[in-house]
Amino acid sequence: MIKRIGILTSGGDCAGLNAVLRAVVLHATSNKGWEVLGLRQGTAGLMARPVEAELLDPYAMSSVLLRQGGTVLGTTNRGDPFAFPMADGHLLDRSEEVIEGYRQLGLDALIGIGGDGSFRILRRLAQQGGLNLVGIPKTIDNDLGLTEISIGHDTAVWIATEALDRLQPTAASHDRVMVLEVMGRDAGHIALSAGIAGGADAILIPEIPYSMERVAQKIDDIKRQGRNFALVIVAEAVTTEHGEPVTVTHVGGKATYGGIGHYVSDRLATLTGAETRVTVLGHLQRGAPPDPRDRVIAQAFGVHAVDLIDAGKFDRMVAWQNRRVIDVPILEAIERYQAVDPDGTLVQTARGLGISFGD
Template identity: 90%
Template sequence: MTKRIGILTSGGDCAGLNAVLRAVVLHATSNKGWEVIGLHQGTAGLMARPVSAERLDPYTMTTVLLRQGGTVLGTTNRGDPFAFPMADGHSVDRSEEVIEGYRQLGLDAVIGIGGDGSFKILRRLAQQGGLNLVGIPKTIDNDLGLTEISVGHDTAVQVATEALDRLQPTAASHDRVMVLEVMGRDAGHIALSAGIAGGADVILIPEISYRMERVAAKIDDIKRQGRNFALVVVAEAVPTESGEPVTRIHVGGKATYGGIGHYVSERLAAMTGAETRVTVLGHLQRGGPPDARDRIIAQAFGVHAVDLIEAGKFDRMVAWQNRRVIDVSILEATEHSQVVDPKGTLVHTARGLGISFGD
């Protein structure tokens, strides 16, 4: 019997999602003879009535998708079906509606592309409704456990590195300290990798406590050596010296990280007398075409996810370890957050290059 599988993107968008979709559709339809149904706006599409979905035709899965950012299916990082926010302010459990949507479509399995938060919700739905779930990791933060890389991370690092490449000449032209704030909700992987690749003088990440006196001393030391500029990279989740998170409140009351770059800039200006400027990359790290590595990883993950369904291996997440694709337990992947190791190779490399972490 022809298999019918669903696929959805959940959580924040990132580069490489459409490359995953294309790989799944081509492998499942052309090589397996299956039908692939794209689910709109993550689990929200399964809650809609009629279910919001579309059949994904392999003939429309052109190479344009390899280069296209975002997700053609749409995504959401709001509306947990187990505590779905209603207009009057209270929450209701709509999980059974999601499960019923899966049944209405006659799906044999679903591939979920997401991060740790999405996987926790999807796995809970799968356990409750007996759904066959396979996960594909995507997160620019690269904080999912048991995989060395997730879709979207490499492109985010590339964007941050290019920003440093562009900030350095203007910093040198105006005798300035440039502070670059990058994303990193729980982990400092983007800041660390981009800081090394882009020649930063200071990298501040949530995994390593810092003191502004140490950061200022590094800037003063650079001046004494005769260099007229400096580059500082800071992850958005880095707190103030007193340990307070720096957040912004959006319409609707939702708080997100943002503003630590301005805090660091103002403190450095006051402590060193340097002229400082701040650049906040924000969602620039999520958008745009994926780089080559993200395209390759995305397609390898997509093909392997289809193979897992064929083998009847569910409740599994594809992962990249030791230069090959494997599969691991979704539960274990979400239970082992992959933050920066303060004693790891990249931190050691940065210290060896004279980069300060402010500690």
């Protein structure tokens, strides 16, 4: 008999998380008669003592949450509980603290909203502690397997497309090549979709090796045809032509992707003589209000996750396939990583439109 469930967001934030939260609370409380506890800062909230959690009031779940970006529960993409960094620099296994936090709250099940990294940790915790886990996929990269869409991706693509829309007039006004760097940790889905939607002339993604000479040739061809501007979109995980990742090291020594846009811009300026400019979207792709599709998918996922718990179906992830919500084993979703298919429909569409991948 389910009486109380918990919900947490884990990993990077994105648009649509609050819409999931609202759907879970409304369905679980109004239609199932359960209590829903929101866990603060992902697994970090379960490690805290006292556990950082709050009873979520369905009457506070107004439509305002549908429009709100980020996550009102907070999230974390640091501090793996199986190798938690301590103040003195050593790593400590704190997984049992997370499991004990779940038990202290008297939870009958847990809904985890995350990507592949979060699901690996949450599933391992569930297997170790006998926790009842249901997963909801969210990642702007859209690289989780067995689901056609993950929460946050559609909004990120929309923002990148809008950026190209805004860059085009200023590019034409000044005879420039505009380079847009977008997120994409390992996969180029954002760059590919936004590049097609925003009329990019070249799309550079990690899945397709490229040559700057080929991209430069595309820019020169455009100029010879009489157009005075060009748009190039590049995913942050794209390496240099020599296979070297371009990263930025932050205070504390952590390195993240960033800077490939400037590399591409400088090389194009050298090879073509064109005036180039770079725009790096960064976290703008994460922080916006969700677009309509993300709101709809998020709420469909939230309702189905509650129904899975009610049916006693755990170790499952909700997914979107063939215009409907289904559920799949979490492990299979993690293992079937979904990068861009170089021979897939969208790549072929882009090629058909004359867009260069630099190959």
